[in-house]
Amino acid sequence: MESEGYSPLFETKAVKGRVVYRVFAASIFVGICLIWSYRVKFVAEGGGRRLGWLGLFAAEIWFGFYWVITQAPRWNPIRRRTFKHKLSQRHEGEFPGVDIFVCTADPEMEPPAMVISTVLSVMAYDYPPEKLSVYLSDDASSKLTYYALMEASQFAKHWIPFCKKFNIQPRSPAAYFASHIDHQGKEVDFIQTLYKDMENRINYAVKLGRVPDEIQSSSKGFSQWESYASRKDHNTFLQIVIDGRDPKAKDVEGSVLPTLVYLAREKRPRYFHNFKAGAMNALLRVSSQISNGQIILNVDCDMYSNNSDAIRDALCFLMDEEKGHEIAYVQFPQLFDNITKNEIYASSLRVINEVELPGLDSFGGPLYIGTGCFHRRDVLCGKKYSKGYRNDWNSKDYRNSGDDVNELEEKSKHLASCSYEENTEWGKEMGLRYGCPVEDVITGLSIQSQGWKSIYCNPERGAFLGVAPTSLIQTLVQHKRWSEGDLQILLSRYSPARYARGKISLGLRMGYCTFCLWAVNSLATLYYSIIPSLYLLRGIPLFPQVSSPWLIPFTYVIFAKYAGSLVEYLLAGGTILGWWNEQRIWLYKRTSSYLFALIDTVLKIIGLSDSAFVITAKVTDQEASERYEKEIMEFGASSPMFTIIATVSLVNLLCFLGMVKKAVESGSGLVMTFQAMALQVVLCGTLVVINWPLYEGLFFRTDKGKIPSSLTIKSFTLALATCIAFSLLL
Numbered sequence: 001m002e003s004e005g006y007s008p009l010f011e012t013k014a015v016k017g018r019v020v021y022r023v024f025a026a027s028i029f030v031g032i033c034l035i036w037s038y039r040v041k042f043v044a045e046g047g048g049r050r051l052g053w054l055g056l057f058a059a060e061i062w063f064g065f066y067w068v069i070t071q072a073p074r075w076n077p078i079r080r081r082t083f084k085h086k087l088s089q090r091h092e093g094e095f096p097g098v099d100i101f102v103c104t105a106d107p108e109m110e111p112p113a114m115v116i117s118t119v120l121s122v123m124a125y126d127y128p129p130e131k132l133s134v135y136l137s138d139d140a141s142s143k144l145t146y147y148a149l150m151e152a153s154q155f156a157k158h159w160i161p162f163c164k165k166f167n168i169q170p171r172s173p174a175a176y177f178a179s180h181i182d183h184q185g186k187e188v189d190f191i192q193t194l195y196k197d198m199e200n201r202i203n204y205a206v207k208l209g210r211v212p213d214e215i216q217s218s219s220k221g222f223s224q225w226e227s228y229a230s231r232k233d234h235n236t237f238l239q240i241v242i243d244g245r246d247p248k249a250k251d252v253e254g255s256v257l258p259t260l261v262y263l264a265r266e267k268r269p270r271y272f273h274n275f276k277a278g279a280m281n282a283l284l285r286v287s288s289q290i291s292n293g294q295i296i297l298n299v300d301c302d303m304y305s306n307n308s309d310a311i312r313d314a315l316c317f318l319m320d321e322e323k324g325h326e327i328a329y330v331q332f333p334q335l336f337d338n339i340t341k342n343e344i345y346a347s348s349l350r351v352i353n354e355v356e357l358p359g360l361d362s363f364g365g366p367l368y369i370g371t372g373c374f375h376r377r378d379v380l381c382g383k384k385y386s387k388g389y390r391n392d393w394n395s396k397d398y399r400n401s402g403d404d405v406n407e408l409e410e411k412s413k414h415l416a417s418c419s420y421e422e423n424t425e426w427g428k429e430m431g432l433r434y435g436c437p438v439e440d441v442i443t444g445l446s447i448q449s450q451g452w453k454s455i456y457c458n459p460e461r462g463a464f465l466g467v468a469p470t471s472l473i474q475t476l477v478q479h480k481r482w483s484e485g486d487l488q489i490l491l492s493r494y495s496p497a498r499y500a501r502g503k504i505s506l507g508l509r510m511g512y513c514t515f516c517l518w519a520v521n522s523l524a525t526l527y528y529s530i531i532p533s534l535y536l537l538r539g540i541p542l543f544p545q546v547s548s549p550w551l552i553p554f555t556y557v558i559f560a561k562y563a564g565s566l567v568e569y570l571l572a573g574g575t576i577l578g579w580w581n582e583q584r585i586w587l588y589k590r591t592s593s594y595l596f597a598l599i600d601t602v603l604k605i606i607g608l609s610d611s612a613f614v615i616t617a618k619v620t621d622q623e624a625s626e627r628y629e630k631e632i633m634e635f636g637a638s639s640p641m642f643t644i645i646a647t648v649s650l651v652n653l654l655c656f657l658g659m660v661k662k663a664v665e666s667g668s669g670l671v672m673t674f675q676a677m678a679l680q681v682v683l684c685g686t687l688v689v690i691n692w693p694l695y696e697g698l699f700f701r702t703d704k705g706k707i708p709s710s711l712t713i714k715s716f717t718l719a720l721a722t723c724i725a726f727s728l729l730l
């Protein structure tokens with residue numbers, strides 16, 4: 001097909017300014033080398049500070065090494081742009097089937113009304129509805145979620161034609177009505193009333209804790225729950241809620257509806273269910289029996305479609321006549337619709353989305369990050385790349401198959417049973433990979449290692465918006481799962497450090513390592529945020545004095561590194577305060593989430609622990625959500641993670657105050673102390689300033705989001721004991 005007149009469906013452009021960046025990075029590297037030389041040169045003069053000195057040296061070697069790794073995604077950034085009009089001109093009539101998988105796992109943390117808004121948003125894509133099938137996987141096997149989906153299937157008959165007629169965005173009814181309150185017309189009012197009524201009915205059932213009997217008796221689907229023993233013990237529940245082939249399945253304007261399927265795979269206590277990866281694999285098999293779309297879009301249940309063109313964007317890559325056949329998946333960024341201006345939990349993932357993923361795109365493509373990703377079915381099912389590969393877009397036409405819907409359901413159920421995967425390659429060479437808390441990243445890596453490329457697509461109008469964590473503990477727990485999973489990848493058979501050698505480019509391997517080494521950063525960071533402050537308390541310098549020329553590389557590296565990071569953050573659309581907040585979260589993640597991830601990984605290796613998938617809540621109570629809007633940090637519960645960050649913050653406070661007291665008392669004055677230990681004073685002082693919201697939570701706040709008093713006492717005692725022990729023992 002590569003004719004002479006071939007004009008591509010997408011373009012790739014290098015981001016400007018890379019030469020400037022590379023010179024800048026090289027200058028930092030020179031500084032890092034000078035710091036290392038300083039440590040080697042003066043190590044013998046250690047005396048009482050020998051141990052502290054060596055530890056700092058080790059931490060600086062680590063930071064330097066990690067910094068080099070993180071240069072890979074910054075080296076060669078590119079941007080992609082699609083030409084959707086060309087796609088329509090050339091392929092409009094022959095689009096492939098697209099199967100959309102929405103995963104949910106807990107009706108309390110993921111409210112059914114939210115889940116169906118996501119479902120409705122993806123049903124309303126600008127795409128031929130006869131080629132669209134939406135599957136909802138419910139790992140909670142909740143009647144409430146099923147009921148909500150039944151309601152959604154009725155509402156869809158009004159919603160889809162409404163979206164298309166007025167070409168509205170976004171197509172999640174919840175998001176649309178939340179942002180369009182005043183320009184009402186008759187039709188909008190009508191739809192809004194329909195929507196609100198439906199939402200009320202669903203929320204009423206949720207509040208009641210069960211689906212009202214009259215509703216249950218009116219639909220045969222509910223009878224499946226007769227065999228239900230518990231969330232972890234039941235048959236497969238599967239219902240083709242809308243059968244796209246059914247001539248009666250039309251919207252109010254008479255157009256065809258997308259197929260809609262509910263699936264709760266079989267669960268039994270003696271089978272491990274492999275969390276989301278298990279759900280996705282069941283969906284892959286079940287959908288292959290029903291619609292068998294050649295493209296698969298996977299979204300989390302909170303990640304509604306915000307841009308009805310996203311399928312077409314993805315197809316511009318996958319259907320490109322020249323390059324398309326090498327591409328396994330097209331990943332869109334994870335964006336969120338509940339980010340506050342200065343994001344106190346740094347949850348917008350700004351730098352990952354705007355810098356690191358586009359950077360990796362030039363080395364073979366971004367990671368698969370679990371949601372907002374379009375895959376080729378073949379590849380997800382284990383197909384290895386080969387040169388002459390071409391996708392057969394229309395391998396089976398569901399619309400023309402004559403299978404009876406009940407028979408189809410029965411046949412498909414068996415594919416979602418627990419025993420189906422026994423002695424098969426599912427979870428190993430086929431489908432999403434098992435055994436890792438970040439099933440997405442490890443699956444993407446194994447796909448790329450088989451020779452495939454991936455694409456990062458970040459259109460101006462965000463393609464998917466979800467719910468970011470709204471409390472500190474949620475943020476830390478989520479990052480513990482991520483960093484633990486990423487570290488396990490490093491140690492797994494797919495390791496970007498070993499296995500992937502020769503299979504993916506060096507730049508991409510380094511890119512993966514940026515994430516895979518998150519957890520390892522914890523040790524050096526903990527050391528750096530405690531030991532220099534304790535030495536400061538004792539009056540022992542660990543860095544060059546103000547008068548020494550060796551101070552220059554230290555100051556330069558610190559200044560340039562942080563100035564660079566600020567510029568990067570601002571260019572990615574953030575605010576100065578947001579950047580400052582990100583530095584705080586950076587510290588908290590490294591000293592708690594990453595540390596626990598590291599410990600748990602070690603325990604897992606020696607067989608003492610197993611990693612779980614702790615789901616992130618997508619709802620917050622009223623008071624806490626008001627604090628979130630006001631950007632007040634939410635602690636609330638006790639957690640060992642908080643004990644660590646509170647203790648570290650208090651050690652720094654005590655050291656700083658102790659240093660000031662000593663300096664004043666000894667008569668030598670603060671100026672002398674500063675001349676001798678400038679960097680330690682600045683480091684300790686910065687740690688005190690950045691921890692301010694934590695001190696507020698410990699000592700000054702009275703609301704429910706403060707740190708519990710017991711934790712205040714505990715961490716204060718620990719911090720005091722650390723300072724005293726250090727003063728006496730060393």
Ligand SMILES: O=c1ccn([C@@H]2O[C@H](COP(=O)(O)OP(=O)(O)O[C@H]3O[C@H](CO)[C@@H](O)[C@H](O)[C@H]3O)[C@@H](O)[C@H]2O)c(=O)[nH]1
Nearest residue numbers: 103104105139275276279300301370371437438613615616
């Ligand atoms: O046993 C489970 C557990 C989770 N999920 C679903 O997985 C999705 C992601 O869970 P969430 O709690 O929102 O985690 P996040 O940390 O926000 O998710 C990110 O990280 C995960 C890997 O850690 C990926 O699976 C996700 O796609 C990615 O968005 C949700 O839709 C859940 O319903 C299941 O289907 N089954």
Ligand SMILES: [Mn+2]
Nearest residue numbers: 300302466616
């Ligand atoms: Mn999520």
